[in-house]
Amino acid sequence: xxxxxxxxxSLYAAREPVFPRRVKGTFRRxxxxxxxxxxxxxxxxxxxxxxxxxxxxxxxxxxxxAGRRFFMFWIEIWPHEFxxxxxxxxxxxxxxxxxxxxxxxxxxxxxxxxxxxxDLFILVERWIDGDRNARIKLWNEPWTLRKAGLRAVKWxxxxxxxxxxxxxxxxxxxxxxxxxxxxxxxxxxxxxxxxIGVLTVTTFVFGGFMREQICIYACPWPRIQAAMLxxxxxxxxxxxxxGEPRGKHRKAEGADALGDCVDCNACVAVCPMxxxxxxxxxxxxxxxxxxxxxxNDVMAKVxxxxxxxxxxxxxxxxxxxxxxxxxxxxxxxxxxxTLMYTLLWGAVGMAxxxxxxxxxPIDLTVxxxxxxxxxxxxxxxxxxxxxxxLRNKNGAPRGFRLSVKPDTALTLSLEGTxxxxxxxxxxxxxxxxxxxxxxxxxxIGTSDRTDLRFxxxxxxxxxxxxxxxxxTGDAE
Amino acid sequence: xxxxxxKPAKPQIEATGHVWDGIEELNTPMPRWWLWTFIACIIWGxxxxxxxxxxxxxxxxxxxxxxxxxxxxxxxxxxxxxxxxAEISARLAAADLTAIAGDVALQSYATSAGAAIFRTNxxxxxxxxxxxxxxxxxxxxxxxxxxxxxxxxxxxxxxxxGIRNDTDPDARFSQMPAFVDILxxxxxxxVVQHVLAIxxxxxxxxxxxxxxxxxxxxxxxxxxxxxxxxxxxxxxNLTDAxxxxxxxxxxxxxxxTYSRGGVMPSWTQKxxxxxxxxxxxxxxQLGGGE
Numbered sequence: 001x002x003x004x005x006x007x008x009x010s011l012y013a014a015r016e017p018v019f020p021r022r023v024k025g026t027f028r029r030x031x032x033x034x035x036x037x038x039x040x041x042x043x044x045x046x047x048x049x050x051x052x053x054x055x056x057x058x059x060x061x062x063x064x065x066a067g068r069r070f071f072m073f074w075i076e077i078w079p080h081e082f083x084x085x086x087x088x089x090x091x092x093x094x095x096x097x098x099x100x101x102x103x104x105x106x107x108x109x110x111x112x113x114x115x116x117x118x119d120l121f122i123l124v125e126r127w128i129d130g131d132r133n134a135r136i137k138l139w140n141e142p143w144t145l146r147k148a149g150l151r152a153v154k155w156x157x158x159x160x161x162x163x164x165x166x167x168x169x170x171x172x173x174x175x176x177x178x179x180x181x182x183x184x185x186x187x188x189x190x191x192x193x194x195x196i197g198v199l200t201v202t203t204f205v206f207g208g209f210m211r212e213q214i215c216i217y218a219c220p221w222p223r224i225q226a227a228m229l230x231x232x233x234x235x236x237x238x239x240x241x242x243g244e245p246r247g248k249h250r251k252a253e254g255a256d257a258l259g260d261c262v263d264c265n266a267c268v269a270v271c272p273m274x275x276x277x278x279x280x281x282x283x284x285x286x287x288x289x290x291x292x293x294x295x296n297d298v299m300a301k302v303x304x305x306x307x308x309x310x311x312x313x314x315x316x317x318x319x320x321x322x323x324x325x326x327x328x329x330x331x332x333x334x335x336x337x338t339l340m341y342t343l344l345w346g347a348v349g350m351a352x353x354x355x356x357x358x359x360x361p362i363d364l365t366v367x368x369x370x371x372x373x374x375x376x377x378x379x380x381x382x383x384x385x386x387x388x389x390l391r392n393k394n395g396a397p398r399g400f401r402l403s404v405k406p407d408t409a410l411t412l413s414l415e416g417t418x419x420x421x422x423x424x425x426x427x428x429x430x431x432x433x434x435x436x437x438x439x440x441x442x443x444i445g446t447s448d449r450t451d452l453r454f455x456x457x458x459x460x461x462x463x464x465x466x467x468x469x470x471x472t473g474d475a476e
Numbered sequence: 477x478x479x480x481x482x483k484p485a486k487p488q489i490e491a492t493g494h495v496w497d498g499i500e501e502l503n504t505p506m507p508r509w510w511l512w513t514f515i516a517c518i519i520w521g522x523x524x525x526x527x528x529x530x531x532x533x534x535x536x537x538x539x540x541x542x543x544x545x546x547x548x549x550x551x552x553x554x555x556x557x558x559x560x561x562a563e564i565s566a567r568l569a570a571a572d573l574t575a576i577a578g579d580v581a582l583q584s585y586a587t588s589a590g591a592a593i594f595r596t597n598x599x600x601x602x603x604x605x606x607x608x609x610x611x612x613x614x615x616x617x618x619x620x621x622x623x624x625x626x627x628x629x630x631x632x633x634x635x636x637x638g639i640r641n642d643t644d645p646d647a648r649f650s651q652m653p654a655f656v657d658i659l660x661x662x663x664x665x666x667v668v669q670h671v672l673a674i675x676x677x678x679x680x681x682x683x684x685x686x687x688x689x690x691x692x693x694x695x696x697x698x699x700x701x702x703x704x705x706x707x708x709x710x711x712x713n714l715t716d717a718x719x720x721x722x723x724x725x726x727x728x729x730x731x732x733t734y735s736r737g738g739v740m741p742s743w744t745q746k747x748x749x750x751x752x753x754x755x756x757x758x759x760x761q762l763g764g765g766e
Contacts, residue, residue, distance in 0.1 A: 009490050009491075009492055009493075009503045009505075010505060011503065011505055011506065012505050012506050012507070012508040012510070012511050013505035013506070013507060013508060014508045015507065015508070015509065210509075213507060213509065217507055217510070369605070371603070371604060371605030371607065372603075372605050372607035372616075372618070375607070375616065375618045375619050375763065376619065376717055376718060377619050377620050377621075377717070377718075378619065378620050378621040378713070378716035378717055378718050379716065379717065380716075380717035383618075383619075383763070385618075385763060415761060415763065416577070416583075416761060433763075435763060440717070
C-alpha cells in the first residue's frame with residue numbers, strides 16, 4: 001500500500017444548487033396540464049359532496065378511520081371488503097409496471113408528487129427571483145436587504161403552499177367543512193394539527209430545498225424502475241451519433257466536421273435534476289422531457305432536424321446509427337410484455353367491477369358457537385347457538401326476518417326478542433344471538449352434523465340472502 | 477458558495493489516494509445532508525435518553541425527565557374508563573333488577589361488563605362458554621334447568637351470596653344426607669331404579685316399584701313426591717334430562733350413597749353490587765334465563 005501524498009479528500013459533498021431555466025414546448029405544456037389536473041384533484045376532491053342519507057357522511061371521498069369505512073362516491077367499503085382496496089393497489093402496481101415497461105420513468109417525470117410539487121415551487125421561485133441567470137446571480141450575491149426580502153417572500157409563498165398541502169390531506173379523513181371550521185377556531189383534534197405540521201415541513205423542505213436529492217438518495221423507486229425497463233422501453237436519450245462531435249459551429253473551428261449538437265447547454269440549463277443528458281442514461285434522470293423542449297427549440301433556430309434529444313428505445317440505436325429509420329413508437333409500446341401487463345391489469349379491474357356488482361344487498365355472517373357446540377335442555381331437546389351479524393349499509397333502519405331451513409324439524413328463536421324480526425339501525429352492524437332447537441327423539445339431535453340454512457329477508461322489499469351452516473347434535 | 481453552472485460537472489471521480497496492489501480507491505462522496513441527518517439523529521437520541529426511561533439499572537430503568545411510564549398510562553386509562561362508566565355503573569347498581577333487561581343501554585352495558593367479569597371470576601368452574609363441566613358438578617348456565625331458580629333475582633342472590641360456603645351467612649344452604657348410613661345397599665339400588673324410572677330411562681320395573689316407597693319415605697321431603705325437585709332447597713328435578721353428576725346407574729348409586737353438594741363462593745366481598753348485577757344479567761341472557 002502506498003500512503004496518500006495528498007490530504008484526504010472530503011467524504012461528503014454539499015448539494016450543488018440547480019437553477020432550471022424556463023422552457024417552452026410540448027412537454028412543458030403537458031407537464032403544466034398534468035400539474036393542474038393532479039393538484040386540482042388533490043386539493044378539491046375532499047370538497048365534493050355526495051348525498052347518502054341522513055345517518056351517513058355526505059363527503060364523496062372519505063376515509064372514515066374511526067367508523068372503519070371507506071367512501072368513494074357511490075361505493076362504500078367496509079373493513080371486511082378491504083380486498084377492494086387491495087385490488088386497487090394491485091392495479092396501481094400493474095399500471096406502474098405497464099407504464100414503466102412501455103414509457104420508462106413517466107411516473108417520475110410527470111406524475112410523482114415530488115416532481116409536481118418541486119415544479120410548482122420552481123414556478124414560484126421564478127416569479128419571485130426571476131429566471132435562471134437572475135437566480136444564479138442572487139445566489140452568489142452577499143446577503144442584502146433586497147435578497148433577504150426576496151427570500152422572505154419566496155419562503156412565505158412556499159410555506160403557504162405547504163400548509164395548504166398538509167391541510168388538504170386531513171380533509172380526506174373527516175368531514176371537510178366541519179374540520180376547516182374547527183381548524184380555524186383551534187377546536188380540531190391534535191392529530192389534525194400534527195399531520196398538517198408534518199406534511200407542511202416535508203413539503204416545504206422536499207419541494208424547496210431537497211428537490212432532486214429526494215429522487216437520487218431517498219427514493220427507492222428509481223432503482224426499482226431500472227429493473228423494469230428493457231431495450232424496447234421508450235426513454236429520453238441524446239442521439240450522440242447525430243450530435244457528436246459537438247461544438248459551437250463557428251466557421252473558424254471547422255463547423256463542417258461537427259455534429260448537430262451546438263453545445264449550447266440548453267438541455268443542461270433547463271434540467272431540474274442538474275444533469276447533462278448527453279452523458280447518457282443515468283439514475284438521476286427522471287425523464288421529465290424538458291431537455292427535449294429546450295433542444296428542439298435550438299434545433300429549430302439553427303435549422304436542423306428536431307429530436308436530437310428525444311424519446312427513443314435502446315433497440316433503435318443500432319438502426320439509427322447506420323442511418324435506418326427507427327421503428328414506430330407503437331411497435332415499442334405494443335409488445336408481449338406490455339400486452340400481458342395490460343391484460344392482467346384489465347383482469348383485476350374486471351374482477352373488481354364484477355365483485356362490486358354482485359355484492360349481496362344484505363350482508364350476513366353466521367358464526368356457530370362452539371363453546372359449547374350444543375346444549376341439552378331439561379326436556380331433552382338439543383339446542384345450538386349462532387351469532388348472526390347483519391349489516392345494514394343503507395342510510396335508514398331496516399327490518400330483517402330470520403328463518404331457518406329445514407323448518408319442519410328446527411325451531412328458531414332470538415335472544416332478547418319476541419318473534420323473528422330484528423331491526424338494524426342505519427349504517428350499523430347488529431350482532432344477534434339466535435337459538436335453533438330440535439326436539440328430543442329427532443335424529444338431528446343425535447347426529448354429529450346436519451346442514452342447515454339461514455335465510456334473512458328484508459321486510460321492506462324482496463331482498464333475501466342465505467347462509468349455510470350446520471347443526472351439531474349430541475352424538476355421544 | 478460560488479457556483480459556475482455554465483460548466484457542467486463532467487463526472488470526474490476523485491481518488492482517495494489509497495492504492496492496493498495497483499487498485500485505486502475512488503471517492504464517491506456521500507451527500508453532506510446525510511451526515512447532518514445522522515448527527516441530528518444522535519442529538520435526538522441523547523435528548524430522548526434524557527427525557528424518557530432509557531438506561532437499565534438494577535431494579536428499574538432511569539425514569540427520564542418527562543416521567544413517562546406505560547404502567548401509569550394504563551392506570552390512567554383504567555381510571556378514565558371507570559370515570560366514564562361511573563354514571564351507568566351507579567344506575568345499574570340502583571336499578572330494579574327486573575327492569576334491567578328492558579333498558580337497552582343498561583342491558584348492553586351489563587352484559588358486556590358481565591361477560592368480562594365472568595371470564596375473570598367465574599370461568600374457572602363454569603367454563604369460558606358457561607357450559608360448566610358435564611356430569612362433574614359444575615352447572616351448565618346455558619340450559620333452562622336451575623337448582624336455585626333462574627330468574628334474574630334468584631341468579632343475583634346466588635352470585636351475591638354463593639352456595640354452601642362458610643363465609644357468607646346468607647349463602648344458600650341445604651344438605652343431602654349420605655344414605656350409606658340410612659339405607660341398606662339393596663334398598664339404595666331400588667331407589668336408583670326408581671329414579672331411572674321417573675327420568676324415563678331403562679330400569680328394572682320390580683326394583684323401581686320397591687324403590688318408589690323408599691323414595692317417598694326418604695327423598696320426597698326435598699325432591700318432591702314426583703321427584704320434580706324444590707328450588708327452595710336447591711333440590712334438583714330428577715325427572716328432566718339434565719344431570720349435574722351424571723345419569724348412569726353407577727353415578728346415581730354413588731350420588732345416593734355418599735350424597736352430593738357443590739360449593740360456590742360468596743361474591744359480595746369481591747365484587748361491587750354493580751358488578752354482581754352485571755354478571756347476573758350476563759348469565760340471565762345466555763339462553764336459559766327465566
